[in-house]
Amino acid sequence: MKTVPLAPYEDNEGNRIEYTGPPSEGVRITFRGSNNTARIHPDAHVRSLEVDFNASNGTFELGANPKRRGFSAQVRVGEDATVRVRDGVSATSKVVISAVEGVTVDIGEDTMFASQNQVRADDGHPIFDVHTGERINIAWERPHLGLTAPFYKPHASTVKKSKYWRRTDPDFSAGRLVDATTPRTPTSRQRPASTARRSVRRVRRLAGRLRSAWAGRAG
Secondary structure (H helix, E strand, C coil): CEEEEECCEECCCCCEEECCCCCEEEEEEEECCCCCEEEECCCCCEEEEEEEECCCCCEEEECCCCCCCCEEEEEEECCCCEEEECCCCEECCCEEEEECCCCEEEECCCCEECCCCEEECCCCCCEECCCCCEECCCEECCCCCCCCCCCCCCEHHHCCCCCCCCCCCCCCCCCCCCCCCCCCCCCCCCHHHHHHHHHHHHHHHHHHHHHHHHHHHHC
8 A cells, every 4th residue: 555645656556646736735645456547637726635546447537626616525446446526626625435346426517515525436335135145225244345355246245244144024033044945934923813813713612602502591
């Protein structure tokens, strides 16, 4: 990992900074992988900027700001991802921008960010379906999408499952993970229904006996 200030830069891993403007103490760029590019316009106006290339083949671009409106951001660029901030973008306070797994976040020209904003193309951590292992919003796992290899995690097989994977449907047997193909057994939710049916049958039998006794007495 290497953290460098804003200035022309290139290293043996193919990481580089393309910039021809004056030095800026408010900018820090971190390279963790290889073949990453930070391309910053010489007329950009930055108050504070942190760009973290988490993996490899990432791109960050920052356009010109001729009206000198301040821009401040904390940017995460993951594997094969791109963050592009076009001309004239400003921010009242530091905006968080995150892109991983080959996606692109593209901020249009003359965009104004108010305070406490985040622009994210990811949840930061993978969220898996506990039935299928596919990525949706069901089971949250700790390995980070941008910082932890592999840098694409489309399926639960790419991570080590934590002990917190639990099914929430009625057919889940507490204390163990149940495969979708496991034969289903009655649960505590189902047993009260069976008990209720037996109670109804007993009441009906009792009612029948009472009717028979009443009919015999009347006769």
